[in-house]
Amino acid sequence: MTAQAPLAPTAATDDTAPPSTAAAPPRGRLGRVLGWVxxxxxxxxxxxxxxxxxxxSPDFAGTLHPESPGPNGAKALAELTREQGVQIEVTRSRTVAAASLSSGATLVLTDPPALSDEAVHELIDGADRVVVLTSSSRMLRLLDLGERSPAAGPVRADCAAVEFSRVGTIDADRMFTPAEGVAGCFRDDAGDAAVLRAAHGGTTITLVEGARLLSNQHLAENGNAALGLALLAQTDEVVWYVPSFGDGDRGDGEAVxxxxxxxxxxxxxxxxxxxxxxxxxxWRGRRFGPLVAETLPVTVRASETMHGRARLTAKAADAPHAAEALRDGTRRRLAARLALSTRATSQQVADAASDRLRVPRGSLYDLLDGPPPHSDHELIDLARKLADLETAVDAAVHTERNRP
Missing domain, CATH: 1.10.287 (Helix Hairpins)
Incomplete structure (x- = not known):
């Protein structure tokens, strides 16, 4: 790839001009090889x-883990339950959990992905009261509780369960359509429920989607804390089973x-x-050689920039912007002719011009800093007045300089 030379030089060249780098040798092959390596x-x-x-193996320890202080953990709910006099035992072993389930104890768990369906049923059947804190499709199918519903939003208890009567309003993340024989609490107008409760044999099973409601981050919102106590603080003992892949019964207990x-x-x-x-x-990278840097001197005349901006302003029909440019140029030129600072305001320039021309200051205020024109006709009239003002000030200053 070669760079084309400019059609016509726009700046004079001399012996002090910087040398062109177009003929600079490319980088060595070693550098390219090291780059590809x-x-x-x-x-x-x-x-x-x-x-x-x-x-x-993914780690689910932080999701409603009773010992996790993170935003998605449930340590706040566990400590709040302990303050009610409830003893909580946390375990990662389903064998220990089954052995710890005494009469009247509550089994608390989330969906155990490493356990087979048979192992889940065996664990749940050994408890009198079970609380499932997540609502996977698998758990809904295994426990035959119902189906998911797309609806969600604020709901109240509105059911016969006494422990939910003082919960108040919760902002449910997921609603369910209860199956036949399954009681639903926190129902909406369509009959869907946020909490499902059913009895299978001698086991009472309660399911809720609590991944957000009962987490440390959102437990203090609405009636979430009251809902957690209504689920967990109904018995004196709670066995909280935390699922882990090491405790799975698939593949001879190996982690999946x-x-x-x-x-x-x-x-x-x-x-x-x-x-x-x-x-x-x-294939594509080897087609490109080293970059070629070349100094191309370009000189742009001030008149070309001025005409270009003028054409853009005329094309946009932006009379206020053009008027501001005209007024700014007039103010700067008048400030130089009247021996004022380049940062002089419109009022200062108008006062100095008024003293020289013996004209009212108000008219000059409006001319140099008045309302902008809204049409080309008003813009042309403003430009003519500004030009006349500059001519008059120039003549006055020139006359004063020529006085003997």
Whole structure:
């Protein structure tokens, strides 16, 4: 790629002009090779990091974890429940949780993704009272509680459950259509409910979408804290089961990673896209040589800039802007002729011109800083008056200088 020379020089050249760099030698091949090596290493690092993220097990410890003080944790709800005299036992083992469920204890849990359906039923059937704090489609299907509803918003208890009578209003994130035989609390006008309650055998199951309502960040809003106490503080003991992939019963208790849950074609597809990206970089990148820097002296006359701006202003039909430009030029020229500062205001220039011309100051105020014109006719009239003012001031100053 070569730079074209200007058609006609617009500035004089002499021996002191800076030399052109068009003929500067390109960078060496070693520099280009090192640059490509750096790009390839960077892409390989990104690919390896992506594969690592795919195979790593996600951590759900912060989501409604009773010991997490983060925004999405539930430590505030756990401490508030303990203040009511309720004993809370936190465990990550379903075996320990099942063994700790004494008569009348409440089992609290979120959706356990690492447990099979059989393991979930086995854990829940061992409790007299179960509170599910998240509402996945899987839990709704397993417990046969109902279906999700697209509606959401502020709702009140409006049900027969006594513990919810003093909760007040909650801003529900998710509503549900209760299944047959399932009681619903915090209903809206369409009959959908934010809290579902059903009895399966000797177990009472309550489900609510509390990922936001019962979190540390939003517990103090509306009736969220009262709702949490109504769910958890009804018994003297609470067994809070925190799901973990290490406690799963799938694959002989081994942790289930996201890489194992994805289809087999995902990894080859990623590698193929990576190779295609390298081929595209090599194919397109080698077509470009080193950049050529060249000094091209350009001189733009002030008159060309003035005419260009004038044409733009005329094309836009912006009479106020053109009038302001005319007044500004007149003020600066009059200030120079009247021996004023370049920062003199319109009032100062008008006062000095009035003293020289012996004319009323008010007329000059309106001329130099009056309302802007709104048409081309008014603009032309203003320009003529400004020109006459400059001519008169110039003649007055010239006359004073010629006096003996």
């Amino acid at each position: 750096f790009v390839i290493v960077l892409l390989l690092g990104i690919a390896l990091l992506s594969l690592r993220l795919l195979t790593a 990673g996201l890489g194992e849950l994805t289809p087999d074609w995902v990894t080859p597809a990623i590698l193929l896209l990576f190779i295609a990206a390298l081929a595209a970089i090599w």
